[in-house]
Amino acid sequence: MKYIEKNGKILATNLQQFNIGQILECGQCFRFEKLGEDFYSLVAFGQCLFVQQNGSRAEFWYENAPLPLGEFERVWLDYFDIKRDYGVIQAKIAHSDPIMRRAVDFAPGIRLLNQDPWEMLISFIISQNNRIPQIKQVIKNICEAFGEGCAFPTPQQLANATAEDFRALKVGFRDKYLVDAVAHVLSGNLKAQRDKSIATADLREQLLAVKGIGEKVAHCILLMGYGRHDSFPVDVWVQRVMERLYFDDKKTSVAKIHQFAAEQWGENAAFANQYLFHYIRMNP
DNA sequence: ATCCAGGATCTCC
DNA sequence: GGAGATCATGGA
Numbered sequence: 001m002k003y004i005e006k007n008g009k010i011l012a013t014n015l016q017q018f019n020i021g022q023i024l025e026c027g028q029c030f031r032f033e034k035l036g037e038d039f040y041s042l043v044a045f046g047q048c049l050f051v052q053q054n055g056s057r058a059e060f061w062y063e064n065a066p067l068p069l070g071e072f073e074r075v076w077l078d079y080f081d082i083k084r085d086y087g088v089i090q091a092k093i094a095h096s097d098p099i100m101r102r103a104v105d106f107a108p109g110i111r112l113l114n115q116d117p118w119e120m121l122i123s124f125i126i127s128q129n130n131r132i133p134q135i136k137q138v139i140k141n142i143c144e145a146f147g148e149g150c151a152f153p154t155p156q157q158l159a160n161a162t163a164e165d166f167r168a169l170k171v172g173f174r175d176k177y178l179v180d181a182v183a184h185v186l187s188g189n190l191k192a193q194r195d196k197s198i199a200t201a202d203l204r205e206q207l208l209a210v211k212g213i214g215e216k217v218a219h220c221i222l223l224m225g226y227g228r229h230d231s232f233p234v235d236v237w238v239q240r241v242m243e244r245l246y247f248d249d250k251k252t253s254v255a256k257i258h259q260f261a262a263e264q265w266g267e268n269a270a271f272a273n274q275y276l277f278h279y280i281r282m283n284p
Numbered sequence: 285a286t287c288c289a290g291g292a293t294c295t296c297c
Numbered sequence: 298g299g300a301g302a303t304c305a306t307g308g309a
Contacts, residue, residue: 128291172305214292235290
């Protein structure tokens, strides 16, 4: 990809394995809106970004302020995981796997966003037994009630939020889970920053200690928030696609699926997971 | 009206 | 370890 600054916008050309619709609508993030064909707004790191794509070209801009080159490089290159070569990853996971080849070719423009661990923690607790439109609405409710501007509220801003407060924002039975999550972060029992010095296994333990976080949600947070690409969230969809395409339609335990994913895709398991999840959801 | 959703928890065996 | 009921909310 090449990019230049022009009139306060960033013009990108030669985009490879980048489709803004596939990236935002493949289930990994919740704070975005479709405004038109290949035209989206999204919120991350306290900023609302507009993206208009046209083939291998795209424009990125802010609504009320210029988007400088330095900020684009500092914030959004990493967010969109631009420095990673998805062509290489796709080749690795699919070269001897015709099933994965089909899933990759269905949506080759997917990228795994590097999102904020704290926001992913709250978001994926809300995701349990819920639908994506409602997850998006509830997160918006929380941002409007407790956040500053369009920013996701900080742990400090949620420090005094009660279960009743959360319930009023339509989080349902997850209210007490959110209170517990905030407490874990504020007490330091759960580190909500990206820190490569913390082992994935230790982070996983910290996450599972929070009420309402089980195996699947922990994997989602480790993946979307902490960038641990050996994660492999197994929800009803992934279980369905794995059993159907890799286990001859036989009922298979989550442990077996994890073992298979680790052997088949190793450090790239998370990418395989995202391609499969999107593929089965669009082709149920 | 009844079922169900990117699940987790509790109970019971 | 596994099967079943239950948990808010709202859309089909």
